[in-house]
Amino acid sequence: MKNTINNGLKAKRIVLLGGSSGIGLATALAAAREGAAIVIVSSSQQRIEDALSILPKNTQGFAADLGEETQVEALFKKIGKFDHLVFTAGDQLKFSELSALNIDEAKKSIHLRFWGSIMAAKYGAPLIRKGGSITLTTGAIGKRPRSGTVVIAGMASAIDGLTRSLAFELAPIRVNAVCVGTVRTNLLANMPEPDREALFNKIGSQLLTGKVGDADDLAEAYVYLMRGGFTTGQVIVADGGSLLV
Template sequence: MKNNSISSLSGKKIILLGGTSGIGLETAIAAADEGASVVVVSSSQQKVEEALTVLPESSKGFTADLGDEKQVAQLFKKTGEFDHLIFTAGDSLKFSELPELDIDDAKQAIHLRFWGAIMAAKHGAPQIREGGSITLTTGALGRRPRKGALVIAGMAGAIEGLTRALAIELAPIRVNAVCAGTVRTNLLADMPEAAREAFFNRVGSKLLTGRVGNPKELAEAYLYLMRGSFTTGQIIVVDGGSLLV
């Protein structure tokens, strides 16, 4: 493999699974601004169409159930070769203490975020060009759980382990993950707006930054991991200092 330095994203083709909203969409916008060709994927055709309205005309979008291996395999046949794969897909997060935990809901959340990532790596890796990468997404609750975050914390920890294992399994393809703190995205859309804002304000007031993050700030981490040709098997934490307080 060539000994490349930090490289530009100009001219690179990037597949973003879950790239139609939140962190994924902001990463797609930021990469496109640097001259990359982006392909966004969602299970919702409406979300794909909405995302394409804010991306360059050259951008493409596909729909696929990322929890269904046959659809994932078909997706990568459609995309063809590419340079970088970003996985930010996931359903809304639900907090629940153990006695009230709905096991079926928990299994579904883990299926998409964990098994979906494995399926994406399995079928996407053969299409990745030399010097390419995969970047997964995890959360700070995996490192510092709180009550009610049992499933979320367990899943986040599993994705960290998966990241390191895939970095070994797929080398020289680089595999990393972004570990996100609390960010203003639609993952808490199930909460009433007033309760959601109160939650963001309460959490943000305790952080070293004095506020929660926004998707544009998280996108910078994904851009770095795509460019950073000597970085693999790493978890980049972007959390406003939550692990320190």
């Protein structure tokens, strides 16, 4: 058997779209601990500055609207060659019954998460070095929807299909996704804190893990998919067992 040494993410350059907060920032920190060079992208310059204050000194940060194609194209021209691309960008999650759904708001959310993923793949893939990967983000709600999740579940299911299609389209670049469950991030920051904590506690008590996830829990899945040189076209579920209960 051929004896090879896997150096993981050491000396790899990783671009994280949405890497200034939440799961993206946790993944940036986890990859940096393994010796990777980090590039974070956010629509907010302030969030970039805040993230850079806790990331290694050689980390780069760029501000861009990931829902605007011209900005995405210009962004990757500035970034240049790299090894792994992670897409965790998204706006605050909004639950709504179909009868009360604001279609214009829903279109904006879909545009960023779905079309943003496509644009990132289109302009990022040509810059990915041999052995590199793309990791997208989807949600467990797409596999087990409930009332008020028409848009969220629809987007998640679309990204599942996009992941498999891109794995064919971009091979040998590996393309995978992490399917996340309920996580303590700023995507529910629009809820009052007592309501948010009550929701987390209620959901957590019903999960097999006994708690909702933290961003650090999810970061492990993204790091695995970047390392996993024989894994492509897969959606890895990290949901605390929500699909089983």
